[in-house]
Structure formats: structure tokens, C-alpha cells
Amino acid sequence: MSVRADARITAVRDGRGVTTLPVLESDGPLALRRTRAALPGTARVTVVGAMSAPLGGDRLAVEVRAGQGARLTVDSAAATVALPGPEDVPAHYGIALNVEEGAELNWLPEQLISAHGSELLMTTTVELAPTARLMLREEQVLGRHGEATGTLLSRLTVRRCGRPLLDQQLAYGPGAPGGWDGPAVLGGHRAIGQLLVVDPAFDDKGPETRLLGSTAVLTRLQGPAVLVTALAADARDLRSVLDRTAAGLAGHAIS
Helix, strand or coil, X not given: CCCEEEEEEEEEECCCCCEEEEEEEECCCXXXXXXXXXXXXXXXXXXXXXXXXXXXXXXXEEEEEECCCCEEEEEECCCEEEECCCCXXXXXXXXXXXXXXXXXXXXXXXXXXXXXXXXXXXXXXXXXXXXXXXXXXXXXXXXXXXXXXXXEEEXXXXXXXXXXXXXXXXXXXXXXXXXXXXXXXXXXXXXXXXXXXXXXXXXXXXXXXXXXXXXXXXXXXXXXXXXXXXXXXXXXXXHHHHHHHHHHHHHHCCC
């Protein structure tokens, strides 16, 4: 039997300048927990998987709003594993992020693993106000150890000031367009990740497009944003690349 589950997070800044969480709602396999934030006055929420999901036929949704001036980090306790289910239909996982004026959102989940036989359609949509700041990390691992990947279709759409900043779609596994695992695309790598950083400070001065090794690149986007895209042999190597880059950007991006 398929599962429908929703989670909602709202972060606001109170009169003392502290970020609070007036809305923290979840059900089914999506359990939300307040956890210790790294900096005073900020908030952190960790997504804890309460059951195996997403399975074929499941529909999961997460909605996050960082209100004006709020500072919020959302992470997860463990990797998300897409698994085949009793129904021969795809699972759907939708994420909607809204970052208002002067707010900061760090969206830092653990890896998404596409297990053999699974089929997942994942969409992430982001709406940013002109003075909003965002750090968004996505990591995808194609197959568990020693197994072939499932089918994964992932789309990321980011709008700033109501206008498109980034709109991309990735597809891997059975049914994906031919060549996805060839030398011109993955070249044998099974871990794919990206780090998107948006900060108004980049309007004046920000990092320029450059290679970050043989399988990673930092691209300056139109607007105050950079996108890091990386391939790696496994999840550990991928995280190492993205963490090093995030640390390098922190000096003139998100603290």
C-alpha cells in the first residue's frame, strides 16, 4: 500500500532577533525534529526517517518557509533510499522552499540513494526574495554497493525575484535517455552532486567559473549565484568535494 505524507516547516524571526519555529508538522515517514543549531539565534531542523520510503507509489512532500530575517538549517539524520514497492508505479518526492527578504536557508540533506528496481520522480522548487540567501546541496548515489541503479528523474527549479535563476533536469537509470552512463556524462562514476549558493553579495564580487579538479566545476550563474557540480566514485568522495567548496565560499557567501 502506497503512502502519502507531508511535512511543513516555518521559521520566523522574533522581536529579539531569534529564529523560532511556529510550524513544525509532519506525518508518515517524514518526522521532523528540532536539533541544536550551530550559531546562536538560528534554528535547525533534522528530518528523521520514521519508516522505509519512498517506495513505488509513495507521494512525499516537504514545504519549508524561511520568513523575513529568519536563519534556518534543514538537514537529515540519514540517507534517503528510494526502493521498489508493491505497486509498479513511480514514487514522487516534492520539495518546496521559500526564502523571504533578508532570510537565510541552508538545505543540506544527506544523500539520495537510487536502489535497483526503484523509480523516483523528484522535484525541488525554490522561491527567493531579492535579499534572500540560500545554500542548497543535492547528492545522488546510483545504486547501493554492488548493485545497479534504479530509475531517477530529478528536477531543480529556482526563481529569484519571480524570475528564473536555474532550471535543470537530470535522468539516470532504465528508461533515461541513452548515454547517461557513458564517457560524456558520468564516465563510470556513481555519485553525483551539486551545491547551489545564492547571496546578494555576489552581485558586486563573487567567484568566477573554474574547474575544481577533473570531475568538478564551479559555474557563475546569471545573478548573485554559483553552482558547483561534481562527480565521484562514491558518496564519501563526493561529500569531500562539496564540503571543501562550501568552506571556501563561506568567507563571502553564507556563514
